[in-house]
Amino acid sequence: MARIELRMPELGNEITEAQIDAILKGTGDMVSEGEEIVTITTPKVTMDLEAPATGTVLEVLIEVDDIVAVGTVLAVIET
Amino acid sequence: MAKSIHIDPIATRSPTELASKRIPVHAYARALADEHRVRGADALLEALRHMMVIRAFESGIASLKSTGSYGDLTYAYKGPAHLSIGQEAAAVGAAMALTPEDHIFGSHRSHGEFLAKGLAAIQMLGDNALTTIMEAHGDGALLRTVETHLPDESGRGLAENFLLMGLLAEMFMREIGFNGGMGGSMHAFFTPFGAYPNNAIVGASAGIATGAGLWMKSEGRDSIAVSMVGDGATGCGPVWEALNFAGMAQFERLWDNAGFLPVLFFFTNNFYAMGGQTSGETMSWDRLARIGVGLREDACHAETVDGTNPLAVADAVQRKRQLLLDGKGPAILDVECYRFSGHSTTDVNAYRTKNEIAAWGAVDPIGTFRESLVAEGILDTATADAIQSDVDARMNAVFMAAADPAIAPPPGLGSDGAGIGRKMFTGSETPPDRHAPEPLADPAKVVRIRKNAKKSRGGRDANGELISPLKAITLRDGLFEAILHAALIDPRIIIYGEECREWGGAFGVYRGLADLFPHDRVFNAPISEAAIVATAIGAAMEGGRPLVELMYADFIGRAGDELFNQLAKWQAMSNGLLNIPVVVRCSVGSKYGAQHSQDWSGLAAHVPGLKIIYPATPRDAKGLMASALASDNPVIVFESQRLYDQVELFQDGVPEGNYKIPIGVPDIKHVGSDVTVLTIGPTLYPVLEAADSLAGRGVSLEIIDARSLVPFDYGPVLESVAKTGRLLLVSEACERGSFAMTLATNVTRFAFDALKAPPRVLGSPNWIVPGADLEHGYFPQPFDIEDAVMTDLMGDAGHNRTGSRRWDDLALARSGL
Numbered sequence: 001m002a003r004i005e006l007r008m009p010e011l012g013n014e015i016t017e018a019q020i021d022a023i024l025k026g027t028g029d030m031v032s033e034g035e036e037i038v039t040i041t042t043p044k045v046t047m048d049l050e051a052p053a054t055g056t057v058l059e060v061l062i063e064v065d066d067i068v069a070v071g072t073v074l075a076v077i078e079t
Numbered sequence: 080m081a082k083s084i085h086i087d088p089i090a091t092r093s094p095t096e097l098a099s100k101r102i103p104v105h106a107y108a109r110a111l112a113d114e115h116r117v118r119g120a121d122a123l124l125e126a127l128r129h130m131m132v133i134r135a136f137e138s139g140i141a142s143l144k145s146t147g148s149y150g151d152l153t154y155a156y157k158g159p160a161h162l163s164i165g166q167e168a169a170a171v172g173a174a175m176a177l178t179p180e181d182h183i184f185g186s187h188r189s190h191g192e193f194l195a196k197g198l199a200a201i202q203m204l205g206d207n208a209l210t211t212i213m214e215a216h217g218d219g220a221l222l223r224t225v226e227t228h229l230p231d232e233s234g235r236g237l238a239e240n241f242l243l244m245g246l247l248a249e250m251f252m253r254e255i256g257f258n259g260g261m262g263g264s265m266h267a268f269f270t271p272f273g274a275y276p277n278n279a280i281v282g283a284s285a286g287i288a289t290g291a292g293l294w295m296k297s298e299g300r301d302s303i304a305v306s307m308v309g310d311g312a313t314g315c316g317p318v319w320e321a322l323n324f325a326g327m328a329q330f331e332r333l334w335d336n337a338g339f340l341p342v343l344f345f346f347t348n349n350f351y352a353m354g355g356q357t358s359g360e361t362m363s364w365d366r367l368a369r370i371g372v373g374l375r376e377d378a379c380h381a382e383t384v385d386g387t388n389p390l391a392v393a394d395a396v397q398r399k400r401q402l403l404l405d406g407k408g409p410a411i412l413d414v415e416c417y418r419f420s421g422h423s424t425t426d427v428n429a430y431r432t433k434n435e436i437a438a439w440g441a442v443d444p445i446g447t448f449r450e451s452l453v454a455e456g457i458l459d460t461a462t463a464d465a466i467q468s469d470v471d472a473r474m475n476a477v478f479m480a481a482a483d484p485a486i487a488p489p490p491g492l493g494s495d496g497a498g499i500g501r502k503m504f505t506g507s508e509t510p511p512d513r514h515a516p517e518p519l520a521d522p523a524k525v526v527r528i529r530k531n532a533k534k535s536r537g538g539r540d541a542n543g544e545l546i547s548p549l550k551a552i553t554l555r556d557g558l559f560e561a562i563l564h565a566a567l568i569d570p571r572i573i574i575y576g577e578e579c580r581e582w583g584g585a586f587g588v589y590r591g592l593a594d595l596f597p598h599d600r601v602f603n604a605p606i607s608e609a610a611i612v613a614t615a616i617g618a619a620m621e622g623g624r625p626l627v628e629l630m631y632a633d634f635i636g637r638a639g640d641e642l643f644n645q646l647a648k649w650q651a652m653s654n655g656l657l658n659i660p661v662v663v664r665c666s667v668g669s670k671y672g673a674q675h676s677q678d679w680s681g682l683a684a685h686v687p688g689l690k691i692i693y694p695a696t697p698r699d700a701k702g703l704m705a706s707a708l709a710s711d712n713p714v715i716v717f718e719s720q721r722l723y724d725q726v727e728l729f730q731d732g733v734p735e736g737n738y739k740i741p742i743g744v745p746d747i748k749h750v751g752s753d754v755t756v757l758t759i760g761p762t763l764y765p766v767l768e769a770a771d772s773l774a775g776r777g778v779s780l781e782i783i784d785a786r787s788l789v790p791f792d793y794g795p796v797l798e799s800v801a802k803t804g805r806l807l808l809v810s811e812a813c814e815r816g817s818f819a820m821t822l823a824t825n826v827t828r829f830a831f832d833a834l835k836a837p838p839r840v841l842g843s844p845n846w847i848v849p850g851a852d853l854e855h856g857y858f859p860q861p862f863d864i865e866d867a868v869m870t871d872l873m874g875d876a877g878h879n880r881t882g883s884r885r886w887d888d889l890a891l892a893r894s895g896l
Contacts (some may be wrong), residue, residue: 019549021526043548043555043724044587046526065533067549 004053006075008068011042018042020066020074029057031077038062038074055079082581084332099372103184104383111455114390116845126175126389127452128466129198130167130445133191136243137162137420137475140190140250143478144424149473154482158250159264165419168444169347172392173305173414174199176400179273180302182291184284184617186347187265188418189277190246192307199241200272201235209238212271218856221245221255224487226479230473243477244487245269252485259654260490261502266652270577275620276653280644281352282308282315285344286610287645289321290617290625292342292408296330297573297599297623303341304617310367310413311352317640318344320610325409326375327605334598338406343399344379346411347386348502349418354430369415378412385443386416395724416444502651503688503791505658508709515570518595522567527591531556536733538697540724552733554694557701558588558664562626564737565708566596569624572708574601576611576628585630586666587721593762594658608634612641615661616649626708629665632679632717646713647688658711662704666718667760667811669858670851678811678850680717680761681818684788690742691788693717693760697727702740707743709739719761719811742788747799751781754872758809759785759819762859766809769864778873787820796822797830804835805872811858816843839871844886845896856883 006020021039025031036048037057059076062068086803115123142149143156157168163170166188174195177183185192200210201639223241232240249256249267255415256262257269265279275291278284288306295302312318325340348357348367351565355361364370371381380402385391388878392414399410408623421428428436452458480486492498522528533553566572574589574596579602583590592601604611615625628637635642642663668675684691689711694700700718707714727733729748748763749770756766763784770780781799785791800806806826808819823838849857863882869875 017547017549019530021530041526041530041549043553044590045583046590067547 002053002079003058004055004077005073006037006049006052006077006079008040008070008072008074009049011014015042015044015070017067017069020062020064020068021046023060023062023064024048025051025057025060025075027057027060028039031055031057040068049074053077053079096504097376099282099376100378100380102366102368102371102381104366104368105385106382107384107388107394109390109394110122111390112284112452115457116453122175123452123457123755124466125198125202126171126471127445127448127463128742129171129174129195129457130389130448131467132198132239132243132474133167133194134164134445134824135470136194136247137164137190139474139478141420149478150471152475152482156251158252159187160424161265161422162420163188163189163347163418165244165439165443166347166349166386166416167191167195168389168448169392169414169416170195170385171199172386172389173307173345173396174235175389175393177273177304177305179203179271180300181305181400182270182273182275182288182302182621183307184275184288184786185277185306185307186281186284186309186312187277187279188309188347189265189307193246193267193274193277194242196274197269198239200240200654201242206234209234213238213241216257216269216271217255217259221248221257222789224255224480228486229476240473240477242269242272243482247477247481247486251481251487252489253481254490258652258656261499261654262652268653270656276649276657278645280640282312282318283317283613283640283645284308285312285321286324286613286641287617287620289340289342289474289610290619291621292325292340292617293614293623294618294623296336296338296340297618299336301404303343303400305343305345307345307347309352310346310350310357310362311355312350313346313357313364313367313370314352314362317609320605320607321613322370322374322379322409322411323605324541324607324610324614329598329602329715331406336513336599339408341406342409343396343403344409344411345396346413348413348415350415351418351422351430351659353422354426356430359858366413368411371411377407379409380407381411381413383413383415386414387442387447389448390442401556405716419443455721471545476525494714495530499651502655504650504690505655507658507711509658509660510709511569511571513570515566515568516604516735518567519597520594523593525591525594527559531560536727536735537726537731546726549727551726552697553723554697554700554718554725555586555588557697557720557733558704560733561704561708561737562589562700563592563595565705566592566600569708571622571624572626573599573618573623574626575604577604577606577630579603579628584628586720586863588664588723608637609641612646612661612663615663616641616645616659619661620649620657624660624708626662626664629663631673631675632665632667633677635665635679637681640891642683642689642715643686647686650712651688659713660711662707662716663713664718665717666720668720669854672850673847674775677853678717678843680759680788681810681821683715684818684821685816688713689789690714690787691717692742693788694786695719695722695725695758695760695763695784696729697725698730698733699740699746699784701733702738703742703786705737706742710742710832714742717760740786743787744792745795746784746786747781747795749780749782751778751779751803753803754805754807755781755783755796755803755870756807756809756864756868757783757785757796757819757822759788759808759812762809762811765859765861766864768861769868772861773865773868778868780868784820791822793825793829796826799829800826801833804833806834806838807864807867807872808838808840809859809864810840810842812842813845814840817842836872836874840869841867845891
């Protein structure tokens with residue numbers, strides 16, 4: 001059992017923040033590594049963030065339309 | 080979707096061999112009797128006569144150039160004479176197989192192609208259609224001249240006089256020439272006969288014809304576009320770009336109306352590129368047709384055909400045309416023939432032997448064809464001689480009339496001498512005459528559009544704080560909104576460039592459009608800047624309104640001819656017969672060093688014929704882009720990458736609805752009293768910073784954002800300088816030869832009495848753009864602006880300079896800097 005965090009990734013040195021477009025998994029959902037959990041938009045692109053590990057979503061720490069800085073923990077997965 | 084094509088590493092890496100279709104060389108073997116039966120005697124006799132007309136016309140020009148006289152005429156013809164004497168069968172054979180709706184785009188050596196196409200079209204069009212066409216051209220002025228001053232004829236004879244007179248008067252630079260004398264020998268064209276612009280730049284017609292083919296496909300027309308260039312053009316990169324573009328796999332795999340572009344690449348192969356021998360010296364290929372193998376398994380249906388026999392050429396063009404109409408193009412024809420005349424009148428044949436010229440003379444297309452018709456019993460010698468006499472008599476009359484300034488006067492230059500200048504831009508807008516098809520989805524449901532709807536239209540909140548570009552409309556969004564609006568209502572707008580579809584452009588301006596528009600409206604182009612611009616020009620000539628993107632302004636060099644010789648020129652060179660409504664977007668980069676960070680707006684402004692805009696705010700970007708897309712004239716849009724996330728600071732916000740800001744009007748962004756600062760592009764923002772700092776020292780700046788470079792209304796700047804007496808111009812372009820220098824010169828001239836100090840240009844220095852960490856010492860910074868204001872304009876000798884520019888401009892100039 002380990003707790004793995006999904007963080008807002010570095011997307012090049014010009015991008016400092018992104019907006020949450022959609023939350024695709026909720027607390028208690030099972031996810032496989034590589035499965036999309038959150039959709040974000042930066043000024044330039046829209047992209048899906050994937051589960052870093054297979055397990056259960058323990059917490060979702062953001063809401064749709066939130067603006068999050070690079071490095072922010074978005075969700076926690078328990079393996 | 081590109082994602083639907085899976086690149087399988089197992090399949091890709093399996094051993095195999097590539098094979099291509101074999102290329103027929105001189106396979107035509109039909110007996111003349113069969114041609115006679117199928118085409119009829121009249122068609123064969125017309126082919127002979129058309130070749131005679133072309134030969135007589137060009138012999139007349141050759142005679143004028145070498146002796147100053149022809150027939151009864153003595154005349155000093157000063158223009159170029161790139162003659163195709165000996166190549167007549169290639170031109171006439173092609174025209175026999177094309178309809179007036181098929182469009183040819185030729186070369187600098189195109190009198191023959193033009194006349195052949197016109198003569199063939201006259202044969203195909205009925206008398207009523209011909210009358211309508213001739214009456215419509217130039218309010219019937221050319222027709223009246225021909226009716227009044229040439230021997231009485233009607234129907235086709237009259238139309239032939241019209242054709243010959245229109246071309247010759249054009250070459251003599253007369254008002255009644257097909258293009259008002261603005262094109263001349265190498266460029267004349269007349270679209271109602273399917274003869275589109277001929278081009279003095281070798282190979283340039285390939286990309287333009289490809290764009291014509293693109294629009295023909297878009298409209299589902301039953302016609303083809305023909306690129307008529309020479310063998311030497313196979314050495315030109317843009318020709319290869321065009322060949323690739325015409326056969327892009329997406330036309331077959333991703334577009335709804337599957338099929339490649341209907342473009343015939345017709346190479347008139349006379350074995351010489353001016354004085355260099357193509358096969359054997361300057362080219363890699365042994366036979367020109369082999370280049371088809373380099374592109375496609377079907378070898379682009381390439382064939383080498385006998386260009387000394389009009390029927391061999393007609394047979395090949397007929398077969399290729401059908402393949403193209405079936406969506407199986409593009410096709411290549413290598414049409415071998417021989418130019419007896421020199422490249423031009425200064426050519427002394429230093430590169431070829433008399434023996435070679437004589438050997439080809441023995442297979443002269445006209446003599447050979449005439450003899451074979453006589454041998455077949457289709458023609459007798461007396462009739463052949465009579466046809467030749469008629470042709471010569473007609474030509475003599477046309478030459479006499481065209482050279483006579485009382486019959487064909489030169490174009491007027493206007494009372495102020497700027498008559499030609501007024502042909503550069505129409506300043507017009509032509510709205511669409513039909514509705515665009517329904518978009519693929521409800522725009523309100525597209526994520527980008529939904530998110531924009533929630534954004535603040537202004538860039539500051541109630542407390543005056545800046546809003547994140549994720550929550551306020553940015554310059555990128557402003558561009559997007561104008562483009563979306565135009566694309567939804569105007570089916571003529573097609574959008575392409577590198578990464579434009581799924582990616583939405585490298586900087587995300589188009590993000591969301593792929594959800595709304597099919598591939599024929601928004602598509603990814605290859606990394607072929609020349610083809611991107613050239614095809615846009617061709618599509619525009621056919622009625623489209625392309626919006627194309629060059630990812631970086633630095634890539635303008637890759638499309639130099641297409642932007643500067645083609646896009647900028649055809650409006651005026653056509654004497655207003657063609658509009659070229661193309662919008663070219665290019666971003667100005669930063670942080671990427673010398674080849675990705677250059678502001679070349681001044682380079683584009685230097686070349687007459689392009690409108691240039693460089694918006695710096697979201698509101699201006701949206702309004703100016705709307706004007707660009709509505710314009711009938713070409714517009715280049717410069718966009719600073721640093722400003723894509725810029726929110727609106729100057730107005731209440733970016734209006735939601737569509738609106739236009741006229742191109743050419745600078746905008747006062749900040750009112751002041753001591754120094755006028757005219758900014759180009761993103762320099763607006765460091766100037767704002769400097770203004771804040773200088774205000775603390777009691778110096779007030781009036782900031783004017785140029786917004787456009789061409790056209791440019793000096794009025795607001797002169798008014799401001801009348802008030803302040805001082806002018807600083809700030810631009811990111813290298814100072815030498817920049818547009819800011821032009822502005823400074825003109826303001827000095829027109830506001831000299833009001834000036835308290837000479838205007839100062841603050842641009843980038845005349846050396847390479849360094850990488851990100853050193854840019855602050857290159858692009859004008861707030862400190863540099865303050866220094867220039869205080870020292871050069873306010874004359875404060877005690878000013879403590881804080882910027883990095885401490886160099887001596889005059890010393891640097893001596894070193895080439």
